[in-house]
Amino acid sequence: MGKFFRSTKLWAVGAASVVALPLLGGGPAMADGNFPSTEGNTNTASILTYDGMVKDLLKLERNSRYDVDVFTLEEAGTTVNKSEQGRDLYVATVGDGPQDVWVQGRIHGNEPYGAESILSLLKNLGTNGSSNYEEIRDAFTIHFIPMYNPDGSELNIRQTVLWDDVANAPLLDAAGNEQRVDLNRDWVSDKFQASESLAFYEYWTMVQPEYGIDIHHQGLKQEYGTGDDVTLSLGISLAPGGPTLPTLANGEYDILTRQMHGYVYQELSKSGFINMDRYSVGGSLEIDIKGGVVSAMMLGLNYQGLNPTGHSNPVVFFETSGNTSDGSLGQKARGKSIQQNILAMETLLLGLATDEVQSVDPEVWEEIPHAPVTGYQTDYAGIIPVTP
Ligand SMILES: [Zn+2]
Structure with a gap:
């Protein structure tokens, strides 16, 4: 129970390697009023670059006490293995446990902290000898993808741009416009427009993970009922109790995803600086998006016969408040924004490792602050209202 919050020493070590933060004894949540914060312009020049990520990964591989293995999808042997613009796609593994876990960040290029928090967690798992990290390494082999969308990251845009390799320029449609693809809507059998989607899909079929985690950013948000600033929203891309999730894996994922977030909610509520709610869109809608990468994982998508056994796995996502597109990602909140993702990921991994x-009672999902759900925003049937 709450192992990551028992020892101030552990957190002092973990935090020191990432950002200097007063993590404990911080008093009531939001007391300092600067998290999330729009103060301090988002200086995109200070955001991790692709080259910076590669450099950091190779350094972690060199310096880790526990085996960190950094490789490209080309080295892993996927058929398609570069981004649209030809960048290598990187994965780093740590741990030697029997179960594989998939952790991806920055599938949306303008949502930077997925990459930075993954690199920090990779460092913790690669260097820290504490029993918590050891337990995670013994239970799991974790496949970290810090920058799923390197092209979009370099451009600081959500999507990737389809690329004409011969012209070395954007591929233009009939009207002469470049075509941008949201990689988190592209794992659908009649799509798979972008190279990144094919490459990571094939890698997923090779890994067949047990669990997954996906890191995002959202706009600024206030908690339903209290109006307090939300710093972290907990989401499942096929809504629990919604049109799809209860039909999968004999209902198992409908329970397990609630437990995953229920556990994170209970543990991170003790942190004193993270204010959570359930992810929603338009105030009262949950999402039921089948083309999202992590949805397709739960659906067991078998594209081009690459997943003949119908492997599937449960996944949850985290949404940090504040993003570069709205200009709401203030530099002042940077440390805490990254730290809450690290805490969420390592707490969930430890909770899964220890069972x-x-x-967790799946009903904890209902305790997480949220507006009454009136419907589901889908990518296949518009908005499906909740039926009483
Ligand atoms: Zn996103």
């Missing part, structure tokens, strides 16, 4: 997640 504490699996013993």
